[in-house]
Amino acid sequence: MTANNRIREARPHMTRNEGLIFERSSPGKAGAELAPLDVPAVSPAEALGGDLARSEIEGFPEVSELEVIRHFTRLSTWNYGVDTGVYPLGSCTMKYNARINEVVARLNGIATEHPYTPQDLAQGCLRILYETASCLREITGMDAISLQPAAGAQGELTGILMMRALLAERGDARKFVLIPDSAHGTNPASVAISGYDVRALKSNAQGCVDLADLDRAMDAQVAGLMLTNPNTLGIFETDIGKITEIVHSKGGLVYMDGANMNALVGVARPGDFGVDVMHLNLHKTFSTPHGGGGPGSGPVAVKKILEPFLPVPVVEKTREGKFRLNHDLPRSIGRVRAFTGNFGMAVRALAYMLANGPEGLRQTTEDAVLNANYIRSRLRGVYDLPYDRPCMHECVLSDRRQAAKGVRTGDIAKRLIDYGFHPYTTSFPLIVPGALMIEPTESASKEELDAFIDALEAIAEEAERDPQFVQHAPYTTRVTRLDEVAAARKPVLRWKPTSGAEASQ
Numbered sequence: 001m002t003a004n005n006r007i008r009e010a011r012p013h014m015t016r017n018e019g020l021i022f023e024r025s026s027p028g029k030a031g032a033e034l035a036p037l038d039v040p041a042v043s044p045a046e047a048l049g050g051d052l053a054r055s056e057i058e059g060f061p062e063v064s065e066l067e068v069i070r071h072f073t074r075l076s077t078w079n080y081g082v083d084t085g086v087y088p089l090g091s092c093t094m095k096y097n098a099r100i101n102e103v104v105a106r107l108n109g110i111a112t113e114h115p116y117t118p119q120d121l122a123q124g125c126l127r128i129l130y131e132t133a134s135c136l137r138e139i140t141g142m143d144a145i146s147l148q149p150a151a152g153a154q155g156e157l158t159g160i161l162m163m164r165a166l167l168a169e170r171g172d173a174r175k176f177v178l179i180p181d182s183a184h185g186t187n188p189a190s191v192a193i194s195g196y197d198v199r200a201l202k203s204n205a206q207g208c209v210d211l212a213d214l215d216r217a218m219d220a221q222v223a224g225l226m227l228t229n230p231n232t233l234g235i236f237e238t239d240i241g242k243i244t245e246i247v248h249s250k251g252g253l254v255y256m257d258g259a260n261m262n263a264l265v266g267v268a269r270p271g272d273f274g275v276d277v278m279h280l281n282l283h284k285t286f287s288t289p290h291g292g293g294g295p296g297s298g299p300v301a302v303k304k305i306l307e308p309f310l311p312v313p314v315v316e317k318t319r320e321g322k323f324r325l326n327h328d329l330p331r332s333i334g335r336v337r338a339f340t341g342n343f344g345m346a347v348r349a350l351a352y353m354l355a356n357g358p359e360g361l362r363q364t365t366e367d368a369v370l371n372a373n374y375i376r377s378r379l380r381g382v383y384d385l386p387y388d389r390p391c392m393h394e395c396v397l398s399d400r401r402q403a404a405k406g407v408r409t410g411d412i413a414k415r416l417i418d419y420g421f422h423p424y425t426t427s428f429p430l431i432v433p434g435a436l437m438i439e440p441t442e443s444a445s446k447e448e449l450d451a452f453i454d455a456l457e458a459i460a461e462e463a464e465r466d467p468q469f470v471q472h473a474p475y476t477t478r479v480t481r482l483d484e485v486a487a488a489r490k491p492v493l494r495w496k497p498t499s500g501a502e503a504s505q
Contacts, residue, residue: 016478017478017479018071018074018075018078018478020495021061021063021067021068021071022059022061022495022497023495024061024063024067024071025061025062025063026062026063027062028062029062029063029064029067030062030064031063031064031065031067031068032065059497078478080422082094082095082096082097082443083096085420085421085422085448086421086422086440086444086448086449086452087422087441088421088422088423088424088438088439088440088444088452089422089423089424089425089437089439090232090234090394090396090424090425090428090437090438090439091184091232091259091260091394091425091428091437091439092284092290092425092439093259093260093262093281093284093285093393093439093441094290094439094441095262095284095287095368095441095442095443096287096441096443097287097288097289097348098287098351098352098355100351100352100355101287101288101347101348101349101351101352102348104347104348104351105344105347105348105351109124109125110124110125110128110347111344113125113343115338115339115340115343119323119324119325123322123323125343126315126323126324126325127323128343128346128347128350129147129315129323129340129343129346130315130316130317130323131350132147132346132347132349132350132353133145133147133299133315135350135353135354136280136299136301136349137301139261139265139266139269139353139361140258140261140269140270140271140278140280140301141269141270141271141272142270142271142275142278142301142302142303143271143302143303143304143307144301144302144303144304144306144307144310144314145299145300145301145302145310146158146299146300146310146311146314146341147297147299147315147340147341147346148299148300148311148335148336148337148340148341149279149297149298149299149300149311149336149337149341150295150296150297150298150337150341150342151281151296151297151298152186152257152259152279152281152284152296152298153186153189153190153298154298154336154337155279155280155281155298155299155300156186156187156190156226156255156257156279156298157190157193157194157336158279158298158300158311158333158336159255159277159278159279159300159302160177160190160191160194160196160226160255161194161309161333162277162300162302162306162309162310162333163223163224163253163255163276163277163306164194164195164196164223165309165331165333166253166305166306166309167223167253169331172251173223174196174220174221174222174223174252175196175197175221175222175223176196176197176198176199176221176222176223177191177196177197177198177199177222177223177224177225177226177255178199178200178201178214178217178218178222178224178225178226179191179198179199179200179201179225179226180200180201180202180203180209180227180228180231181200181201181202181203181429181430181431182203182207182208182228182231182232182233182235182429182431183226183227183228183231183232183257184228184232184257184259185428187226187228187257190226191226196223199217199222201213201214201217203231203233203431206235206387206389207231207233207235207386207387207389208231208235208237208238208239209227209237209239209243211239211242211243211246214243214246214247215246218246218247218250218252219250220250220251222250222252223252223253224247224252224253224254224255224276225243225247225252225253225254225255226255226257227240227243227254227255227256227257228256228257228259228260229256229257229260229270230260230263230264230391230392230393230394231260231429232260232396232428232429232437233387233391233396233429233431233432234263234372234391234392234393234394234395234396234439235387235389235391235392236263236392240273240274241273241274243274244273244274244275245274248274253276253277253306254274254275254276254277255275255276255277255278256270256275256277256278257278257279258270258278258279258280258281258285258301259279259281259284260392260393260394261280261281261284261285262284262285262364262365262368262393262441262442263365263368263369263392263393264365265285265361265362265364265365266358266359266361266362266363266364266365267362267365267366271301271303275303276302276303276305276306277300277301277302277303277306278300278301279298279299279300279301280298280299280301281296281297281298282296282297282298282299282345282346282348282349283295283296283297283345286348286349286352286353287348287349287352288345288348288349288352289348295342295344295345296342296345297341297342297345297346297349299341308329308331308332309329309331309332309333310329310332310333311332311333311334311335311336311337312326312327312328312329312332312334312335313325313326313327313340314326314329315340325340363442364442365442367442368393368440368441368442369391369392369393371440371441371442371444371449372391372392372393372394372395372438372439372440373390373391373395374446374449375395375438375440375449375452375453376390376391376395376397378453379395379397379453379456379457382456382457382460383397383398383399383401383402383436383456383460384397384398384399384400384401385397385398386398386400386432393439393441394437394438394439395437395438396429396432396435396436396437396438397435397436397438398432398433398434398435398436399412399434399435399436400433400434401460402460402463402464402467403434405463405464405467406467406468406471407463407467407470407471408434409426409427409434409435409436410426410427411463411470411471411473412436412456412459412460412463412470413426413436414473414474414481415459415462415470415473415474416455416456416459417473417474417476417477418473418474418475418476418477419455419458419459420455421452421455424436424437424438424439425437425438425439440452
């Protein structure tokens with residue numbers, strides 16, 4: 001064993017690696033001591049049956065309270081989030097989650113209310129759901145909405161299932177759904193799960209839907225079009241009115257993926273340009289936290305023609321001014337989520353909308369679009385710009401110039417970490433080889449954007465001068481570059497204790 005291997009404390013705390021909690025386990029350690037039972041002891045085996053009870057949890061770590069506190073506190077200091085700096089993941093809208101949202105969500109009577117509370121005693125919570133739905137209807141220009149779906153992808157599935165229900169009721173459910181190649185990746189999965197087959201549409205030279213191609217593809221077997229607008233190139237479909245007209249003229253329906261609504265709120269309403277059904281991402285556009293994979297919220301808004309098929313229950317306001325949950329929708333597709341969805345996310349989204357008001361929401365949209373175009377403008381001569389036109393909320397560059405030196409988008413993203421920034425979205429959308437997909441949101445100041453752009457300019461210079469240096473980044477992280485092929489083919493998904501022989505080596 002070398003001296004470097006023996007000196008485990010040589011690195012500063014902020015960059016020192018941290019083992020798993022299992023690796024700190026030692027027999028006999030405990031972090032808590034339970035009080036004596038004040039009821040008669042019961043044998044789990046007798047109460048549950050011997051086949052359902054176990055004496056201990058195999059491999060469960062035995063550690064002290066201090067070790068637990070230090071372990072998870074150290075891990076927490078590694079986080080990079082919207083509170084740390086620019087979080088430029090394209091198509092993710094990693095905006096600041098305003099603290100007022102959290103204050104409201106933690107109020108007694110909101111955070112403490114149980115979903116089984118009788119409706120007469122839950123009028124405040126039902127009003128929050130009703131007001132949230134009302135605001136979202138106004139913002140989207142739609143007629144009705146369900147807050148039930150728990151994520152954008154589930155909102156997609158819900159919307160397509162409602163389309164299918166309507167067409168099946170007409171006696172013609174049809175077979176295909178059209179999806180442009182500039183759509184979000186979850187769209188084809190949602191279509192397939194709902195029982196449809198996908199027909200792809202290629203984008204034109206401007207990065208938008210080709211109207212002639214759409215007209216040819218939209219036949220009697222096609223249920224509708226699933227369109228992301230603005231699309232994943234950050235480009236608004238300027239022919240959206242003609243697009244919806246073509247689909248409707250042939251008996252189809254238009255679904256809009258609203259994940260990019262941060263480019264439209266307060267400026268344009270999908271319902272006004274012919275969209276029949278769409279979903280929103282509260283954890284994107286309306287500043288509720290992404291939360292490390294959840295909780296999300298993907299409300300689905302529809303026009304009147306699809307309202308009878310909304311998931312149950314639907315929050316309604318009676319003539320007497322009371323709020324109730326209506327389960328009596330005989331044509332509903334049924335539930336897609338327990339209770340009324342992620343209530344806490346509706347609370348936060350409503351707080352965000354009310355705090356900003358109509359003018360503030362529009363300003364947010366304008367700032368997000370301005371920031372993305374500022375980045376596009378400053379980097380257009382440094383990185384390749386496959387679609388050289390004004391963008392909306394995000395811009396998409398490519399590594400074509402750097403690839404000539406052997407440096408790809410993944411290398412640039414890893415080197416960006418050394419400059420203190422979270423990477424952008426790499427290699428997406430797929431129609432742009434070597435894509436750098438950047439969405440700054442309205443949260444980034446000009447000073448932050450300038451520092452981010454300066455870093456990308458510096459990396460481009462490094463790629464030109466010393467490409468191998470960029471290819472081996474990052475250099476300042478606890479874990480250096482992994483073998484991505486081995487990680488994909490032979491992933492280690494579960495910790496296992498090492499044997500004595502392995503440990504000695």
